[in-house]
Amino acid sequence: MRKQLVVIGGGPAGLAAAVAAYDAGVRDLVVLERESEAGGILKQCVHNGFGLTRFRESMTGPEYARRFLDEARARRIGILTNTFVTRLTPEKRVSYVNEKGAFCCEADAVILAMGCRERSKGALNIAGTRPAGLFSAGTAQKYVNIYGHLPGKRVVILGSGDIGLIMARRMTLEGAKVECVCEIMPYSGGLGRNIAQCLDDFGIPLLLEHTIVSVEGRERVEAVVIARVDEKRQPIAGTERRVECDTVLFSVGLIPENELTKGAGIALDGQTKGCLVDDGRETEIEGVFACGNVLHVHDLVDFVSEEAEIAGRSAAEYLLHGARAKRYLPVLAGENVSYIVPQRLDADGQTPVQLYFRVKSALRGAVISVEAGDFRKSVKRIAVAPGEMERVTVVPSQLSGAAALRVSVFREE
Amino acid sequence: MYDVAIVGGGVTGAFCARFLMRYKVSVVILEASDDVAAGASAANSGIVHAGFDAASGTLKAAFNLRGNRMMQRVCAELGVKYLENGSIVAACGADEERMLADLLARGEKNGVEGLRLLSEEEAHATEPALADGVTGALFAPSGGIVCPYGLTIAAVGNAMDNGAELLCGFTLTAAERSGEDWRLFSEDGRSVMARVVVNCAGAGAERVARVFGDDSFRIGARKGEYILLDRTAGSLVTHTVFPVPSAAGKGVLVSPTVDGNLIVGPTSVEEETPDVSLRREAFAEIAEKAAHIVEGIAFGEMITSFAGVRSYCDRHDFIVGWSRVAGVYLAAGIESPGLTSAPAIGVYIADMVAEKLAAERNEAYSPIRRKPPVFREMTDAERAEMIARDPAYGRIVCRCEQVTLGEILSALRTQPPAHTLDGVKLRTRAGMGRCQGGFCQPAVFNLLMREYGYRAEEVTKKGGRSYVITGGEL
Numbered sequence: 001m002r003k004q005l006v007v008i009g010g011g012p013a014g015l016a017a018a019v020a021a022y023d024a025g026v027r028d029l030v031v032l033e034r035e036s037e038a039g040g041i042l043k044q045c046v047h048n049g050f051g052l053t054r055f056r057e058s059m060t061g062p063e064y065a066r067r068f069l070d071e072a073r074a075r076r077i078g079i080l081t082n083t084f085v086t087r088l089t090p091e092k093r094v095s096y097v098n099e100k101g102a103f104c105c106e107a108d109a110v111i112l113a114m115g116c117r118e119r120s121k122g123a124l125n126i127a128g129t130r131p132a133g134l135f136s137a138g139t140a141q142k143y144v145n146i147y148g149h150l151p152g153k154r155v156v157i158l159g160s161g162d163i164g165l166i167m168a169r170r171m172t173l174e175g176a177k178v179e180c181v182c183e184i185m186p187y188s189g190g191l192g193r194n195i196a197q198c199l200d201d202f203g204i205p206l207l208l209e210h211t212i213v214s215v216e217g218r219e220r221v222e223a224v225v226i227a228r229v230d231e232k233r234q235p236i237a238g239t240e241r242r243v244e245c246d247t248v249l250f251s252v253g254l255i256p257e258n259e260l261t262k263g264a265g266i267a268l269d270g271q272t273k274g275c276l277v278d279d280g281r282e283t284e285i286e287g288v289f290a291c292g293n294v295l296h297v298h299d300l301v302d303f304v305s306e307e308a309e310i311a312g313r314s315a316a317e318y319l320l321h322g323a324r325a326k327r328y329l330p331v332l333a334g335e336n337v338s339y340i341v342p343q344r345l346d347a348d349g350q351t352p353v354q355l356y357f358r359v360k361s362a363l364r365g366a367v368i369s370v371e372a373g374d375f376r377k378s379v380k381r382i383a384v385a386p387g388e389m390e391r392v393t394v395v396p397s398q399l400s401g402a403a404a405l406r407v408s409v410f411r412e413e
Numbered sequence: 414m415y416d417v418a419i420v421g422g423g424v425t426g427a428f429c430a431r432f433l434m435r436y437k438v439s440v441v442i443l444e445a446s447d448d449v450a451a452g453a454s455a456a457n458s459g460i461v462h463a464g465f466d467a468a469s470g471t472l473k474a475a476f477n478l479r480g481n482r483m484m485q486r487v488c489a490e491l492g493v494k495y496l497e498n499g500s501i502v503a504a505c506g507a508d509e510e511r512m513l514a515d516l517l518a519r520g521e522k523n524g525v526e527g528l529r530l531l532s533e534e535e536a537h538a539t540e541p542a543l544a545d546g547v548t549g550a551l552f553a554p555s556g557g558i559v560c561p562y563g564l565t566i567a568a569v570g571n572a573m574d575n576g577a578e579l580l581c582g583f584t585l586t587a588a589e590r591s592g593e594d595w596r597l598f599s600e601d602g603r604s605v606m607a608r609v610v611v612n613c614a615g616a617g618a619e620r621v622a623r624v625f626g627d628d629s630f631r632i633g634a635r636k637g638e639y640i641l642l643d644r645t646a647g648s649l650v651t652h653t654v655f656p657v658p659s660a661a662g663k664g665v666l667v668s669p670t671v672d673g674n675l676i677v678g679p680t681s682v683e684e685e686t687p688d689v690s691l692r693r694e695a696f697a698e699i700a701e702k703a704a705h706i707v708e709g710i711a712f713g714e715m716i717t718s719f720a721g722v723r724s725y726c727d728r729h730d731f732i733v734g735w736s737r738v739a740g741v742y743l744a745a746g747i748e749s750p751g752l753t754s755a756p757a758i759g760v761y762i763a764d765m766v767a768e769k770l771a772a773e774r775n776e777a778y779s780p781i782r783r784k785p786p787v788f789r790e791m792t793d794a795e796r797a798e799m800i801a802r803d804p805a806y807g808r809i810v811c812r813c814e815q816v817t818l819g820e821i822l823s824a825l826r827t828q829p830p831a832h833t834l835d836g837v838k839l840r841t842r843a844g845m846g847r848c849q850g851g852f853c854q855p856a857v858f859n860l861l862m863r864e865y866g867y868r869a870e871e872v873t874k875k876g877g878r879s880y881v882i883t884g885g886e887l
């Protein structure tokens with residue numbers, strides 16, 4: 001089989017990218033989705049707060065996904081569900097399987113939109129036993145929201161990522177007692193609004209600089225031992241406390257699912273764990289684009305959609321007008337910036353480009369500073385935090401002559 | 414009434430059962446847990462030892478060598494992956510190099526073939542990931558690797574295909590003489606009758622022996638903790654790399670697994686009672702020890718950590734033979750190299766027991782177990798063909814390990830069938846990858862409900878009261 005464009009992943013990123021590519025003129029395209037329905041992880045996010053930025057209204061996850069699914073359907077964009085991509089080659093051959101067989105599709109362009117997965121508890125140095133009752137927060141969310149089973153009644157949550165915060169509220173609303181949320185860092189990785197609405201409103205303690213050191217219980221969890229950590233994130237002897245519980249949820253980070261990407265030999269950014277891309281979200285391989293959480297973990301789906309549309313339009317441009325030789329301007333993460341996407345800009349770009357980045361540590365009163373050759377720009381923020389993605393806009397063609405662009409964040413004097 | 418009751422569904426019991434089926438005998442395996450491979454056979458290094466470790470003249474040395482020689486064929490018959498990747502004992506400095514010479518001499522005396530001392534240069538050329546401090550090595554080409562629970566499950570399955578029965582959740586706690594025979598009681602009140610009982614109860618062997626009035630040996634427990642790394646870290650070494658052994662045992666090794674992961678461990682911790690919890694200091698200890706022999710282990714790629722318990726006997730050798738109580742056969746103190754030795758111990762015990770029972774050969778016995786299809790290992794053409802035959806093989810359930818619905822259903826319907834999340838995981842690898850079941854666990858959970866008619870609150874992780882859902886329905 002041949003296709004102009006294959007979109008891998010039918011979550012919000014893949015759907016928005018497909019719709020944008022279609023609207024830019026691509027007709028021969030298909031979305032490959034491994035689950036039985038498109039929509040990605042939003043399907044199990046029944047809480048609201050989605051779409052505030054983009055649509056100025058608060059929707060649930062399924063409602064937000066529905067909008068894009070409807071858009072794709074209205075355009076009769078093919079979505080193959082229950083279809084799992086097993087391999088991607090640098091020549092853009094996409095191998096996939098479904099109940100009809102094992103197939104290979106030759107694509108002129110590919111958009112990677114595989115999303116991310118939760119870092120597992122297995123990746124943590126937690127001592128003790130390995131009983132039933134240990135769940136990734138997203139797995140617990142699926143049991144509760146999709147299947148209607150409440151994993152347990154007394155819960156300790158490790159990690160204050162957004163899924164963990166949302167699940168603290170969800171489990172509480174369903175009648176479970178959430179004893180505490182432990183966060184190893186001195187700040188939460190989640191959105192401020194989630195801390196307020198999911199923990200504070202329910203009186204659930206957020207224990208910063210705390211971690212779980214061991215799990216007790218042979219068959220089912222009976223308790224965990226938590227402890228305070230020092231600056232090196234190591235448990236401090238003598239601060240251990242035993243908390244009885246029957247369930248532990250882990251919300252300890254999200255990792256872009258780039259197994260296919262690695263298989264195609266595409267290099268990843270050590271910080272984002274996603275591809276290195278330019279402002280059109282084109283990867284190192286011509287005609288392969290990436291967007292959404294497979295590129296870097298976003299905290300709001302609104303920005304996923306925005307980024308996916310960029311990738312979709314770029315893929316269309318590539319397909320309809322051919323590859324263009326580009327001069328690149330590297331984009332660098334400066335002081336107090338943990339990563340920045342895109343990692344390089346088309347130096348001749350005429351249109352404004354949004355740079356997405358995260359800070360390393362929280363600041364009250366911050367200045368975002370952009371430097372590129374003689375170009376200087378600074379933007380003030382009331383507050384910045386690692387849990388909230390920041391954005392700043394530049395126009396590449398106005399940076400003429402610069403060898404690189406660097407974004408830093410300083411405390412406001 | 415059975416001719417033989419085997420107590421314990423670990424790798425030792427599995428091979429006793431499998432080889433007993435070569436005779437016209439009725440066999441039942443009594444297993445305390447809800448699945449086979451519940452004890453040491455589920456959590457060990459998975460190394461098929463070459464045979465240079467055990468003191469010459471011991472049962473360990475003899476069974477190790479025989480087991481090693483049988484392993485290739487047994488695995489081929491049972492459809493289990495086996496890789497003769499070779500073992501390396503890495504020495505750091507002159508003192509340790511001298512110990513290599515002792516190992517070489519002992520190995521040769523034990524009958525191990527192909528042993529060779531490597532110079533510093535040869536060692537680093539053979540295994541480039543060896544740490545800088547390694548100055549010499551012993552190379553044992555006949556060392557191999559196997560999946561320990563895969564081997565156990567396959568051997569039990571093959572025994573069952575040949576007519577053996579398996580009773581899970583049967584914890585033997587009492588026995589009564591009934592003429593020449595034994596009536597065996599489970600904790601839950603069930604009982605079975607058998608003419609001969611074979612005690613393969615691992616950590617429980619002493620307790621089981623006492624049930625029959627035999628208190629002639631003690632079983633001690635020594636815990637071993639491990640770290641398992643993702644496939645991306647698995648190709649760091651091709652051989653199994655050991656440090657030179659010490660009084661505490663064979664030490665922390667670094668090895669690829671047959672499934673492509675990297676295993677690092679085990680520690681060695683003496684315990685009062687068998688316990689598979691990890692100590693807090695285990696992680697640092699494993700990393701520190703492994704760094705002496707192998708460089709560049711990507712500990713950031715850890716996907717899980719676990720512990721197993723070595724059940725050693727106070728005589729420091731295997732006990733294999735008739736107990737002083739009539740009708741009871743012993744396979745106790747089967748610590749390392751018990752996995753390697755299992756096929757040899759199994760044949761030996763089967764022959765002894767069959768002789769006692771004056772059993773005839775079973776002409777219908779088939780040593781072959783059809784290997785369940787593994788999607789992950791198929792070419793695209795094979796996949797297409799498999800899916801055409803059964804569309805369930807086109808439905809991926811576990812994305813990390815690429816396990817299909819077809820494979821999971823097969824694990825629920827092939828002897829010995831899986832009844833738990835872990836049972837499915839051990840048979841198919843669903844949930845064993847980098848996300849550790851984050852995505853596929855609910856799907857497997859639903860399949861267990863559908864297949865067995867379980868209610869949600871009846872599904873367990875690993876049997877007993879290890880319930881997955883304890884908060885009820887919404």
Ligand SMILES: Cc1cc2nc3c(=O)[nH]c(=O)nc-3n(C[C@H](O)[C@H](O)[C@H](O)COP(=O)(O)OP(=O)(O)OC[C@H]3O[C@@H](n4cnc5c(N)ncnc54)[C@H](O)[C@@H]3O)c2cc1C
Pocket residue numbers: 420421422423424425426427443444445446449450451452453454455456457458459460461462583584585586613614615616617618621636637638679721722723724747748749750751752753754
């Ligand atoms: C850390 C570690 C590393 C090892 N590494 C290696 C290695 O690399 N190579 C190697 O060759 N060997 C190795 N070994 C040794 C090997 O794992 C064991 O020798 C082997 O698995 C023992 O098998 P088994 O069947 O005798 O015991 P187990 O596997 O422990 O099985 C005993 C079974 O008996 C059941 N049982 C107990 N009591 C009762 C009862 N009352 N009623 C009913 N059932 C009962 C248990 O539930 C269990 O399933 C290692 C062991 C450990 C612990």
